Amino acid sequence: QQSAKPADQKVLKVGSETTFAPFEFQDEKTKDYIGFDMDLIKAVGKQMGVEVQVQSMGFDGLIPALEAGNIDAAISGMTITDERAKKVNFSKPYYKSGLSMVVKADNNTLKSFKDLEGKRIAVQIGTTGASEAKKIKDVKVREFNNAPEAFIELNSGGVDAVVNDLPVNEYYIAQAGGKDAKIVGEPLNSEEYGIAVAKKNTELAEKINKAIDELKKNGEYEKIYVKWFGK
Ligand code: GLN
Structure with a gap:
């Protein structure tokens, strides 16, 4: 039995449009996907005891990929909108934008x-x-x-x-x-980002919400925020 990474550890397949710095972008040297969203989803995965695998795709392909079951979740600076919420489940908001x-x-x-x-x-x-x-x-x-x-x-x-x-x-x-x-000028509006999962996957949305709550409680969310945005 391996303690570091059990053979039966589940994988969370996550889609993202990875040219949206500082939320998701590629490290020029290591080619890793880095950014606020990337750190957050890794921390969420750790809370849930799953291995996060990020797949890069077009922004307009994320919701179709969730609907088709090709990915489990999407994190991509995605604004929670009523229109999108008809097609997918959003986690609770994790970032205020506009x-x-x-x-x-x-x-x-x-x-x-x-x-x-x-x-x-x-x-x-x-x-x-x-x-x-x-x-x-x-x-x-x-x-x-x-x-x-x-x-x-x-x-x-x-x-x-x-x-x-x-x-x-x-x-x-x-x-x-x-x-x-x-x-x-002033920002046009205010928006909130959420992690999206398939419409029928309420169980995963719940788990993600619980993980976000935990990361906010234990200071991990704050650490990630300060790393990418300072203050
Ligand atoms: N927040 C914007 C939206 O959801 C832009 C997201 C993005 O380009 N990654 O539409």
Whole structure:
């Protein structure tokens, strides 16, 4: 009998779109998936006594993968929305987020969401940013596979703004690649992230909730939060 990793240890197959720093991204050297969500799901798995295996996939493929039973859970900075909750079960919220807008550093005309009327906006496909951007009058929304591609399009002048999750925008701006861009205006809304499981898998959702509760009680959640966001 092995004590470190019992042969019968269950595997939790987790899907994630892994270019969403600081929540999920690839360590350049080790190629491991790292970030706040990655640490959280590993800690959840540890609480549950299961081995977490992360599978990278497109954001718009996560819910279909849950529905098809190809993955057990999805953690991907995924906002809990009524529409998604019709298709999947969400854990309790684990992170407060919201949408913000990014423009080029030298842009002095776009100062808030109301200035986006009639403009060209880049978003990530299947996200809340995409659906909110489409509600703006006369906009031209261009959808990309991931947030980094949307930022590249902003840099090259193909769009006027990127609409995306605030903590991800902040992280991007703080990195070298984001030096030519800035966040403007107030966040558009407030959103909460949840871990998604298949609609019928209420048992797993319950276990995940219990694990999150435990991690909040024992200080582990706080540690992970401080590691990625400071304070
Ligand atoms: N929070 C946003 C959403 O759920 C974006 C998530 C993401 O791009 N990973 O739609």
